[in-house]
Amino acid sequence: MAGEAVAPNAADSVTESDTRGDGPVTRWPRSRVRRVAARSVLVVALLISAMAVCIPVACFIDDRTVDEARGEAVAEVVDTSLTRTVVRFSTPEGRVYIPPNGVLYPEGLQPKQLVRVEYDSRNPDLVRVAGRTAVLSLLPVAGLLAGTWVVLLPVYLLLRRRR
Known part of the structure; x- marks a missing residue:
């Protein structure tokens, strides 16, 4: 054992290995991590924007559908919650309906x-x-879009900035 000596610079030749011992661990350079993070922030902002644009499009489609075969009635507001406002109304045929998804554009409605x-x-x-x-959906969506870009655009630009 005395004959087995360890070279003084042996630690320099050892590479890090992962927990499984499969091989060397590759580390991304800091610039690449920042670039990937910046792209991720941009993708999130674009996804939020795309989903936000879908909201008024869906509302306009619903309005067109109602206008194509419109019926009118007086409804009683049964319940209001954060997610929906439930109404009950009767059709001219005498059938009573309580739509499971509530009513569109319910702002300001109160029970009874x-x-x-x-x-x-x-x-x-x-x-x-x-x-x-x-048209009532445009203002909240515009606020969501503005808030998204006011927050995420500076984060994106900060991550893209070169040191």
Whole structure:
């Protein structure tokens, strides 16, 4: 054993290995990590923007569907919550409907309030408050888009900045 000597610079030739012992660990350079992080932030911002644009598009489609076969009724607001406002109304045929997804554009409605509604006579589960349209969805979506880009654009630019 005395004859087996370790070279003084032996530690320099040892490479790090991962926990499984499969081989050397490759580390990304800091610039590459920042570039990947910046692209990830940009992708998140673009995905949020794309989803936000889909909201008013869906609202305009729902409005067009209601307008194609519009029925009108007076509905009673049954319940309001953060996620939906439930109404109950009767059709001219005497059928009572309580749409499972609630009513479109319910802002300001209170329980037990009577409100005029318009519905798709082919599908009475699609109901909106009379006189309200998809235009009401534009302001909240614009706020969401502005907030997203006000927060994520500086983060993206900060990550892309060269040191």
